[in-house]
Amino acid sequence: MIFAILAIGFSWLIAQVLLLRELLVSFYGNELTVGVILANWVILEALGALSFGRLIDRIKDKLSALIILNILFLVSFPLCIWGVRTFKAMLGLPLGLGVGIGTIFWISLIFSLPISFTHGGLFSSCAKIYSASCQSKGASAGRVYFWETLGTILAGVVFTYFMIPRFNSFQIAGAVAILNTIVCLCLLLEQRNGHLLLKGLSVILLAALLYLFSNASWNNVHRVSIKRQWRNFDVLDYANSIYGNIVVTKRQDQYTFFSNGLPVITTPLPNLVFVEEFANIPLLFHPQPKKILVVSGGAGGLLNEILKMPTVSRVDYVELDPLILDMLKAYPTDLTQRELQDKRVMTINLDGRFFLNQTDTKYDLIFLGLSDPSDLQSNRLFTQEFFRLVKSRLMPEGILTFTLSGSLTYLSKDLRDLNVCILNSLKDVFSCVKVIPGDFNLFLASDSAGIIQVDSSLINQRIKSRNIKVNLLLPGYIDYRFHQRWQDWFYNSLKDATQKSNTDFSGFALFKALSIWNAQFSPGLGGVFSILEKISLGLLVSLILGLTLIFLIIKSVNHKFARFAIPYSIGTTGFFGMLINLVIIFAFQVVYGYLYFQIGMLIAVFMSGAALGSLLLSHYLERVKRDLVLFASLEIAVILSVFIILLLILSGPSRFIFFILCFIAGFWTGTQFPLANKMYLNIQSQNFGTSIGLIYSADLFGGWLAGMLSGILFLPLLGLVNTCIVISGLKLSSLIFLLFSRKAISN
Numbered sequence: 001m002i003f004a005i006l007a008i009g010f011s012w013l014i015a016q017v018l019l020l021r022e023l024l025v026s027f028y029g030n031e032l033t034v035g036v037i038l039a040n041w042v043i044l045e046a047l048g049a050l051s052f053g054r055l056i057d058r059i060k061d062k063l064s065a066l067i068i069l070n071i072l073f074l075v076s077f078p079l080c081i082w083g084v085r086t087f088k089a090m091l092g093l094p095l096g097l098g099v100g101i102g103t104i105f106w107i108s109l110i111f112s113l114p115i116s117f118t119h120g121g122l123f124s125s126c127a128k129i130y131s132a133s134c135q136s137k138g139a140s141a142g143r144v145y146f147w148e149t150l151g152t153i154l155a156g157v158v159f160t161y162f163m164i165p166r167f168n169s170f171q172i173a174g175a176v177a178i179l180n181t182i183v184c185l186c187l188l189l190e191q192r193n194g195h196l197l198l199k200g201l202s203v204i205l206l207a208a209l210l211y212l213f214s215n216a217s218w219n220n221v222h223r224v225s226i227k228r229q230w231r232n233f234d235v236l237d238y239a240n241s242i243y244g245n246i247v248v249t250k251r252q253d254q255y256t257f258f259s260n261g262l263p264v265i266t267t268p269l270p271n272l273v274f275v276e277e278f279a280n281i282p283l284l285f286h287p288q289p290k291k292i293l294v295v296s297g298g299a300g301g302l303l304n305e306i307l308k309m310p311t312v313s314r315v316d317y318v319e320l321d322p323l324i325l326d327m328l329k330a331y332p333t334d335l336t337q338r339e340l341q342d343k344r345v346m347t348i349n350l351d352g353r354f355f356l357n358q359t360d361t362k363y364d365l366i367f368l369g370l371s372d373p374s375d376l377q378s379n380r381l382f383t384q385e386f387f388r389l390v391k392s393r394l395m396p397e398g399i400l401t402f403t404l405s406g407s408l409t410y411l412s413k414d415l416r417d418l419n420v421c422i423l424n425s426l427k428d429v430f431s432c433v434k435v436i437p438g439d440f441n442l443f444l445a446s447d448s449a450g451i452i453q454v455d456s457s458l459i460n461q462r463i464k465s466r467n468i469k470v471n472l473l474l475p476g477y478i479d480y481r482f483h484q485r486w487q488d489w490f491y492n493s494l495k496d497a498t499q500k501s502n503t504d505f506s507g508f509a510l511f512k513a514l515s516i517w518n519a520q521f522s523p524g525l526g527g528v529f530s531i532l533e534k535i536s537l538g539l540l541v542s543l544i545l546g547l548t549l550i551f552l553i554i555k556s557v558n559h560k561f562a563r564f565a566i567p568y569s570i571g572t573t574g575f576f577g578m579l580i581n582l583v584i585i586f587a588f589q590v591v592y593g594y595l596y597f598q599i600g601m602l603i604a605v606f607m608s609g610a611a612l613g614s615l616l617l618s619h620y621l622e623r624v625k626r627d628l629v630l631f632a633s634l635e636i637a638v639i640l641s642v643f644i645i646l647l648l649i650l651s652g653p654s655r656f657i658f659f660i661l662c663f664i665a666g667f668w669t670g671t672q673f674p675l676a677n678k679m680y681l682n683i684q685s686q687n688f689g690t691s692i693g694l695i696y697s698a699d700l701f702g703g704w705l706a707g708m709l710s711g712i713l714f715l716p717l718l719g720l721v722n723t724c725i726v727i728s729g730l731k732l733s734s735l736i737f738l739l740f741s742r743k744a745i746s747n
Helices: 002-027 029-056 062-091 101-131 137-166 169-190 196-214 217-229 272-285 302-307 321-332 333-341 352-358 383-393 412-431 455-467 475-482 486-492 508-521 523-534 537-557 559-592 597-621 625-648 655-684 686-738 741-747
Strands: 236-242 244-251 254-259 264-265 291-293 313-316 346-347 364-369 394-405 432-436 440-446
Touching: 002 029, 002 062, 002 101, 002 137, 002 169, 002 236, 002 244, 029 686, 062 101, 062 169, 062 196, 101 137, 101 686, 137 169, 137 236, 137 244, 137 597, 137 655, 169 196, 169 291, 169 383, 169 475, 196 217, 196 302, 217 236, 217 625, 236 254, 236 321, 244 321, 254 321, 264 321, 272 302, 272 364, 272 394, 272 455, 291 302, 291 352, 291 440, 302 333, 321 333, 321 741, 333 346, 352 383, 364 383, 383 394, 383 412, 394 412, 394 475, 412 432, 412 440, 412 508, 455 475, 508 686, 523 686, 537 559, 537 686, 559 597, 559 625, 559 655, 559 741, 625 655, 655 686, 655 741, 686 741
Parallel strands: 291 313, 291 364, 313 346, 364 394
Antiparallel strands: 236 244, 244 254, 254 264, 394 440, 432 440
């Protein structure tokens, strides 16, 4: 049974992450998309745990129920992958069409249902069967939690660093199905009598799965699904890295490289208007550009334009995902070969911010190839703190340049706020900032006053003197782009925009980018974003206080409601665990750069802490005489840990400290689960399956709430400090409710 619990935790994490990756490719996902997908997953899993927790107590043949659930899980996994890849073809949706939140919600709900709901049921069923062999049912809950968590830790390492680089999604799903079928057989063979039908079915299923894996059938399924997913495109290559999914397509002589479903490079004919303006105008602002740094998005046109400048002697090109460059080399064109084989170009596979932290090189120009901070990862390249770092890596006349979405006809409120909050951040760092408005707004920032003095006549003169071959930047066009009326119109449009800046620990620009995305694909939900923008720390604290008072009033009227204090506490602990882990990871990304291996290890350390906390308390559970006192002490420990974690993060700790913080947060999260289950069993006198299903689902619901709101409300709008205050406030609420309910719980 321990092997079964390990396998269930292992399979769950792989299924969740793999399905999430597939959905992001189909949805062209961002932070909000991830929140909706994970919210659906967690809610369905909570419903599964709660439903089967009640049902398993009434079923006589519990082993058969567990085996049937496991078979449903392993069969539905590859079917859901197929559905996610082909739903646009089934619904007749064009491949390049983005979908709104409504479609994202329903599609992710449908294809998460068979996997997440059954997994929740598997957890409750395993816990019930395992408890039969334990003297203490309360302790058995903690042990099940420990073994399942250990399975997820193993899955995180194996999936990220072994499976993803070597196997496609169907092969991974097939391997998971084989593992779960072996688990079914092991459980059935322990029972010498009966279950002949299930034993025969498991043997046939295992033989079929091994056959599919051995003769490359899963590869054939993979190819057919890709063909349906990328219909009307000639797919040349499809591969996954630990950073995302890369697809290479060809139409006539044009190659397009997609990252997570979005086109990032088109060659040999890129967007000539964009690359010629973005490359040449900043270079022409500088009197003698020699050393250039390009952070992301350089290949496929931008590098080629930069290299045309005769004064350029060195270009450092930083790209996070090495698979993109590998694909460009595997499918070369004259354009990409000129760029990547030029002796002046050095390619570096690192996060851009991490590279700037490590290098001592000073540059004449730094290009940010990303446009609009659409997620937490990219937002950290558009903050005050990052701009200060860039400033320290620029020569005295150096220029930072990047683009943001714009328009020469109308700027919506969200678009104004997005541009202005980043403009405010630039002005806080650089003494001279210039914006050239257009369909994309070109930003230039420097501490040299010469950047402001450059006009269209000087640009035209430098084009001629440097003998640059241009297609678009002719004298008439330059005069048009630099005309004063566009400057006047742009700055007049920004008069009523926000006064906020974009910072590392409060990403207002990310919120605005998500709001713009929502307005494009789900305009009916625009009011939701308007409401969210008005939410403040004071309002959330008032809501928590009001919720606490309501609970206390209901308890005074109905004394049985006091029992709800335990699942409420576990729900707030689930909220704490999810959100504080995201806070630590977010802070680590900001401070040290996006090192994927270490981010994965941070999650593994958090899960290790949760597993150890659960196991440790389970071991001593029967020796605990004053359950309520210990539970209240753990609540206080969680509240104090929030402030300790916050203070340490703000002090700029070493990397090692971040790992300690993750372990501590995970430890406090894991300790409460077995104790809560024991206490709830004592006061509710319910069957074990019902109790553990309720406690587990409360934990998941708290995690769902934190995951849903973290990427759109807590981290972007409230910021790091206020988010930690909300976490501690919610935990204080559950502590107060618990203490006021102590008489009913103790009895």
